[in-house]
Amino acid sequence: MSFAKSLAVATLTVALAAPALAQQMPQGGPPSAQDQVAQLGELIELEAGQEQELVALLTDSQERIQSLQADAQSVQMQLQQSIGHDYDEAAIRQDAERLGELTGEMTAESVLMQSRLQATLTQAQRDELERQVQERQEQMRQMQQQMQQQQQPAQ
Incomplete structure (x- = not known):
């Protein structure tokens, strides 16, 4: 499986869990790592050891990403406060560079998390x-086509 395809599968793995979790989760707040792993377990059969490993992996990665997001929000607020007639170009550029670094770190952490998730699964689980994922993509494509057809005026 190519890296891009593997990345897409991993990304969609977590995305597939979102609709069902949104119905189950209380208002305000992302699903927990345990909830995400439980949803994944409904899609593919996971062994107990895999569940524990995935929960630990997701928890650790989510904590790092949340910390990076908090730092990025802080830098964004600093940048917003820099707007004005008495701006400091050097400070703005320094904050913008830091924001870029934080964004890069979040992206790297996300890709690493997805890669680690893939490495935890067996080949049969990845195939399933x-x-x-392909089945859901096809369903989404069909739904989009139906919506477009419904929106077209009658001739």
Whole structure:
């Protein structure tokens, strides 16, 4: 499986869990790592050891990403406060560079998390997950086509 395809499958793995979790989760707040792993377990059969490993992996990665997001929000606020007639170009550029670094770190952490998730699954599980992702993509494509057809005026 190519890296891009593997990345897409991993990304969609977490995305597939979102609709069902949104119905189950209380208002305000992302699903927990345990909830995400439980949803993944509904899509593909996970062994107990895999569940524990995935929960630990997701928890650790989510904590790092949340910390980076908090830092990025702080830098964004600093940048907003820099707007004005008495601006400091050097400070703005320094904050913008830091924001870029934080964004890069968040991206790297996300890709690493997805890669680690893939490495935890067996080939059969990855194949099944990819099959389900393709099936869901096809369903989404069909729904989009139906919506477009419904929006077109009658001739």
